[in-house]
Amino acid sequence: MGSKASKPAPESPLLDEPWREVNWSEEKQRDLQDVKNYKPPTEGQQVRILLHGPAGSGKSSFINSVQSVLNDRMYRQALAANTFGSSFTKKYTTYKVPKDKDTFYPFVFNDIMGLESREQTGVHVDDVKLALKGHMKEDYQLNPQSKLSEENQFYKRHLEPNDKVHVLVLIIPADTLGIIRHELVQKIREIRTAASDLAIPQIAVMTKIDKACPEIGRDLKNVYRSKYLKGKMQQLSTDVGIPMNCIFPVKNYHEETKLNNDVDTLILNALTQIITCGDDHLKFLLNQSD
Template sequence: MYTLALANNTFSSCFTKKYTTYKIKKGADTFYPFVFNDIMGLGPTNGVQVKDVNLAMKGKVKEGYKFNPDSKLSKDDQFYNKGPTNNDKVHVLVCVINATTVSQLSENIVKKIREIRKEATDLGIPQVAILTKIDQVCPEIKEDLQNVYKVNYLKEKMKQFSVNVGIPMNCIFPVKNYDEEINLDDDVDSLILSALRNIINFGDDCINFRKNPSRAVMSK
């Protein structure tokens, strides 16, 4: 359970305001070789600007930048990174969606996700989705998390989201949030770690491709 990434239990507004990087400690003075960059949410009303997300993917947003729903980051701003390195750039785009709200996604949010995915595709960045709070949409899953891939209702939710935004089904990972628990649970961890493993694998693929892009000519 990682409490440094603060969260809110309401949907009234976007809780995250600043561009924040999170590392996970491996030892006393070492960290795992990946980071999470958290940004402002997409909605439901005043959310992050698509252009700011695009700049973040290119590594042009510095740590601590405060997102403004009314305007994008300008090139003369102190938080604009004019010379991003490979470590500044994004290698996987992760869209986090509450499973209880899939059916209520507004056209505006769906449009934003599609626009961001288009930019990510142009940049060669793989895209995945995390479907959270799956236990709140189905009693069978709440009773036993191991039913997660057996329940048709959840599968339909995943299909609905896939059709709406275009992310393939095998890139959508269902997880249960730690919300009431105070101790770790193997079934909860299994889903989270499975999603993380896939995200890291996609990121490795992106990095390796950028280092050694293959060239092939197809002809009939």
């Protein structure tokens, strides 16, 4: 009797080589120094970064993670919830990042209610558009059923240069990307179109990568070797139109009590790209005003 044919070895979930290079031993310090040294093109200017995305995607956790890395300790200023579904954030909130005892970094984050697929739930798309233009005042209580009206006391009529958004950042979870409904994708596309009409650059930050891929959960350095994650990033790029070189995977701090060099490296990599885009937009606006 002939011998049974041997079964082929299972295909590895990892690429032989990373498709995006990361110098894990050096990039953290280089990017950290770049952030610390950053100065906007105009004195007193600040880069305004608006975070949006599905409810429970990790917007508040990303803000906390950035603050943790830059302050070299765990930071929990932005209230976050470990849920996916309805939004935990109810008000339009600005977060400054302390640089030292008396000063702040020249960029701020704006957190807004999460998007949801159903009508009259989650942040109203028109409210995100108003925030992009700078018309939404701090602490506005977001209402999923109606947008901010010009008669409302939280509508800002007279705008200053620092009121407008300079970078729009989509926060999207890798572990639930496959179940995001078409209606929510359409809302993201509508917001992206509004930002493009204003010449506002856009970045996507993909969170929860350790939950989405076991190989990344075991070793974060597998982030750019994971076939699964690369596929998810390509899916996101196709769904919402953000180029692959504008999508950055991160792991937010949510369970840890101590900082981790690899986590910091990915967060700083995303942050430096966000700041660079914001700086480019500020220079664009300066050229437009000349």
